[in-house]
Amino acid sequence: MQATGKTVEEILTSLPKDRAEPFNKLHDIIVKNLPKGFEAGISYGGLGYIIPHSLYPAGYHCKPIEPLPFAGIASQKNSINFYHMGIYSEPKLFDWFVSEYPKHSKQKLDMGKSCVRFKKLDEIPYQLIGELMTKMTAQEWIDLYESKLKK
Numbered sequence: 001m002q003a004t005g006k007t008v009e010e011i012l013t014s015l016p017k018d019r020a021e022p023f024n025k026l027h028d029i030i031v032k033n034l035p036k037g038f039e040a041g042i043s044y045g046g047l048g049y050i051i052p053h054s055l056y057p058a059g060y061h062c063k064p065i066e067p068l069p070f071a072g073i074a075s076q077k078n079s080i081n082f083y084h085m086g087i088y089s090e091p092k093l094f095d096w097f098v099s100e101y102p103k104h105s106k107q108k109l110d111m112g113k114s115c116v117r118f119k120k121l122d123e124i125p126y127q128l129i130g131e132l133m134t135k136m137t138a139q140e141w142i143d144l145y146e147s148k149l150k151k
Helices: 008-013 018-035 085-089 091-104 126-134 140-147
Strands: 039-043 048-049 068-075 080-084 113-118
Touching: 008 018, 008 039, 008 048, 018 039, 018 048, 018 068, 018 080, 018 126, 039 080, 048 080, 048 140, 068 140, 080 085, 085 091, 085 140
Parallel strands: none
Antiparallel strands: 039 048, 048 068, 068 080, 080 113
């Protein structure tokens, strides 16, 4: 489901009433914990946390006019989804997240490769997401991203 809005603020204010509070809280915790070099922005039509072209001019290899994506959140039909490319690309970070998740939520982890689905909105582990966001610097993400491209 593509976000409604062309700016971060438009996306945050156009959410369904039942999603607005948890979605905005998730956005706030992510932004509060973003390392220097990342910023909130629009990525592939949704709310993303990206490395801007000013820091990484090449952009995303699949679509260079887009900034380098790192994380994102989306309000889907049955869940709020959180995307984090670091847990997809770095096995140690993935293992850390999977082992920490049960300490922060009673809900079973519902996860794809880089996507964590939160179906029970009162069970979103905000503190864990905040901590996850601090685990990789912008330069570490660029280096990891480039190392994966070369393979």
